Amino acid sequence: MATGRTHRPATRSRGIPEATVARLPLYLRALTALSERSVPTVSSEELAAAAGVNSAKLRKDFSYLGSYGTRGVGYDVEYLVYQISRELGLTQDWPVVIVGIGNLGAALANYGGFASRGFRVAALIDADPAMAGKPVAGMPVQHTDDLERIIEDNGVSIGVIATPAGAAQQVCERLVAAGVTSILNFAPTVLSVPDGVDVRKVDLSIELQILAFHEQRKAGEEAAADGVAPPVAAKPHRKGPDGDVPAVMPA
Amino acid sequence: MATGRTHRPATRSRGIPEATVARLPLYLRALTALSERSVPTVSSEELAAAAGVNSAKLRKDFSYLGSYGTRGVGYDVEYLVYQISRELGLTQDWPVVIVGIGNLGAALANYGGFASRGFRVAALIDADPAMAGKPVAGMPVQHTDDLERIIEDNGVSIGVIATPAGAAQQVCERLVAAGVTSILNFAPTVLSVPDGVDVRKVDLSIELQILAFHEQRKAGEEAAADGVAPPVAAKPHRKGPDGDVPAVMPA
DNA sequence: ACCTGTGAAGTCATTCACAGCC
DNA sequence: GGCTGTGAATGACTTCACAGGT
Structure with missing residues (x-):
């Protein structure tokens, strides 16, 4: 039956780390935009900025795909678009x-x-x-x-x-x-x-809850100079007879 | 100014790792479902299964919030719902x-x-x-x-x-x-x-591209016993004259 | 002079495995 | 006997920093 282990056994992905795979579409989008503006080459620094990551990460990511850049110059935009598309399997439909x-x-x-x-x-x-x-x-x-x-x-x-x-x-x-x-x-x-x-x-709903968590922390950041008060201990008030507590409901 | 560094300086989140925060909503949802069925307590194993993670991870996650369980017994569902809601900032609107x-x-x-x-x-x-x-x-x-x-x-x-x-x-x-x-x-x-x-x-679109990547790998898994063929060169096929689409092209 | 590619170091996350408590 | 809580071990990812090419 295989319980809900979505988890693949190991990062079975012939070498390319999952975190890198997740960024390739980002790079591809940035590259496509450059391609449309007919920009011929781009440096890791520029491309990283466009994709919203830092350049060391980008270069490391690309190094898993191969050596597609040229030292002293940068990356050929069209060529990279092709390589990443191929790697992602986007050349088929x-x-x-x-x-x-x-x-x-x-x-x-x-x-x-x-x-x-x-x-x-x-x-x-x-x-x-x-x-x-x-x-x-x-x-x-x-x-x-x-x-x-x-x-x-x-x-x-x-x-x-x-x-x-x-x-x-x-x-x-x-x-x-x-x-x-x-x-x-x-x-x-x-x-x-x-x-x-x-x-x-x-x-x-999960994304919003994650934002709320950080938002709450920000709010608690006044007042605190030394010991950031954790969320506020509030009375444990467990065992509400019939939960006066968030009668929340899943989506 | 501040260029697009979304990156917060450090995991400024009073102790709780970001990865844990991202899972709290998942636990909360599973707990809410249990609460609606009036289940009073739950073990890490059961709750983990319901949330689709493994139990060691779940226990570690909860340990960042405090010691809310009872050894030999498990976690009180209502109490945990309340604690996680509070931690996530969901007690306010x-x-x-x-x-x-x-x-x-x-x-x-x-x-x-x-x-x-x-x-x-x-x-x-x-x-x-x-x-x-x-x-x-x-x-x-x-x-x-x-x-x-x-x-x-x-x-x-x-x-x-x-x-x-x-x-x-x-x-x-x-x-x-x-x-x-x-x-x-x-x-x-x-x-x-x-x-x-x-x-x-x-x-x-990013999610689909990530799926396509893995999908492609699966497809390449027949035939390969030793050297997993990299992506497969597949005919580039495409090349709209003025492609709004990736005008993919090798160098 | 500039920029890539990559070992090495550092940081963060997951998993193991077991002591401690019920 | 069953289950939590957690140090310690392992693994994944990021960042540093620089050798090496153009």
Whole structure:
């Protein structure tokens, strides 16, 4: 059954560190912008600034790909664009399905960034029969019943889940069973998948909570010159009979 | 000035490692689910499984917050929910503005997860005069002209940018000038902000590219027993005359 | 003179493994 | 016997600093 260990055994990625892989798209974007302005070469310092990282990191990152620069000169923009695209697998195109065409799913379907870089929305899928056939982003929504067929017919290996949390795990299992091996999950749930399947998640609520944490620290920074008061101890007040405490609710 | 060094000087966060902070929301969500099912206590093993991490990591994470568990027993669910909420600053509420009410902005405005945990959408702002006054998610869209006033009137310190890439930096600057110190950026651009301002980004296209990278590696895993063939040179295919797309080209 | 590529050092994060308590 | 809390070990990532090429 493979419990939810999304964790791949080791940084199995023929040499390139995961942290580096995560930055390649950033470099690629910056390079593409330079390319559009017909800039022929760029130094690690300039490119790093455009990508929002420091130059030592960038050079180290590129060193994992090979020696694509020229000492005393910098990097050839077009050449690097090509090398990074190839490394990321963007020279082929990737059919993608989006499952769950609510507000978010529809927004994703309309998002231009999809098409631009080798990703192609092959199908939009929703469980609501009333949605079936309706056009979203110029494409008819299809019903979940046909999920397996759609995946196979289109050779889809990347799926985007934009369903409510409750439906996500089940959709995930169907996608995986049908052959999908990479999933981008927008539902606020932990997905468990078998080994060999990659999951990445995008979670608004988590990001906000992280910001709130730092925001709170900033606020506590007045008053404190020596001992930064931790969050404020507040009465432990455990065991609320029926939780007068945050009756919070998951998304 | 302060160039785009988002980088805070050091992990200034009174002890709690950034990686731990990023997982607290995950634990909180799992705990909330348990709380709703009235589960009174939970072991590190169980909770870790629910949150999709391993138990050693979870125990270490909690150890930064204090000793909130009981040996031989586990953690009191309600108590932990309270402690983590407090640590994250979720016991107060955070007014948030969303700037850029296109497909994505509207989807975010409708997203339930916002309201649920101390975050409150204080205003929706868009640059298009035609949008002004239109209700989205039961709330009238306001014009960018009033951005500064809205921030101040509502004491907003967290802003969400969902504008097109081209407008993001400028919107960011106005938000910061008006007093926002935490930004969640959905626009595919690197934002530069002064020290003391936190930026987190959510970028669909980057996530997909990371998935594509791993996907490509998986594909290359047949055939290879000894020397894993690097990316595979694949025919560059493409080359739009004036490509809005990567006009990829080797040197 | 300038800029890349990279060992070496330093910092941060995860995992191990077990003492201590229930 | 079961489970937490945590030093110590290991591993990953970043930064330094400079040798080496143009």
